[in-house]
Amino acid sequence: MTEHAGGETDGLNVSPTGWALLGLLTSGEELSGYDIKKWINWAIRFFYSSPAYSQIYSELKRLERLGLVSSRVDAGVRSRRMYKITDAGQVAVERWINDDPVEPPTLKHNPMLRVMLGHLLKPGRLREVLTDHAAYAEQLHQAAATEVRWTTEQPAWAYARLALKWSEQYYAAERELALQMIKDLDAVEETFGENVTGGIQFPVREYWYELERRIAAESAQGDPGGDPAN
DSSP, X not given: OOEEGGGEETTEEOOHHHHHHHHHGGGSSOEEXXXXXXXXXXXXXXXXXXXXXXXXXXXXXXXXXXXXXXXXXXXXXXXXXXXXXXXXXXXXXXXXXXXXXXOOOOOOXXXXXXXXXXXXXXXXXXXXXXXXXXXXXXXXXXXXXXXXXXHTTOGGGHHHHHXXXXXXXXXXXXXHHHHHHHHHHHHHHXXXXXXXXXXXXXXXXXXXXXXXHHHHHHHHTTOTTSOXXX
């Protein structure tokens, strides 16, 4: 299978979210956009960004134009459009998940960006940010743990349970890292205060260039444990 520029695979321009939606439809059942959003909020939100309803419906229409899903209007009590994967969609999503390269995760960690630029924060503000983040991580840890319990009785959810179990452990670790960082702040603030005179220069361009050269030399020597001061 070839992957083309712009996210095209075998001529199909499908976004990562589109592939996720196709994957959810492989159960064979018809699902509405609302059904899909509920499933995403139940499990996928722990490890993949949760699309808005508007994006879900936009992606479903796109997949239908590509012939990967079909739809019909269910004129019940609440008229709704139901989507079902086509044979072509089943073949495409199986090829994608088996043959396409698995991209490494992209981390955009806003609390850590605040930590990196901590010299700009008002006194006490970084503790608030990290405390809030620890609480957020604990909230998701507990939510994932609840979902793990409710997947146990359904054999068909065994793979979903694996992902949810990972999510439970991930957010527990995230919470502990935030709490440890709060404990480490005293020493950091003390060291930072002692070494700052006449304002701060961050980063110092010449220093980073020199550091880059040292790291390159260290890597060339195959000695990752070398003393960076030498």
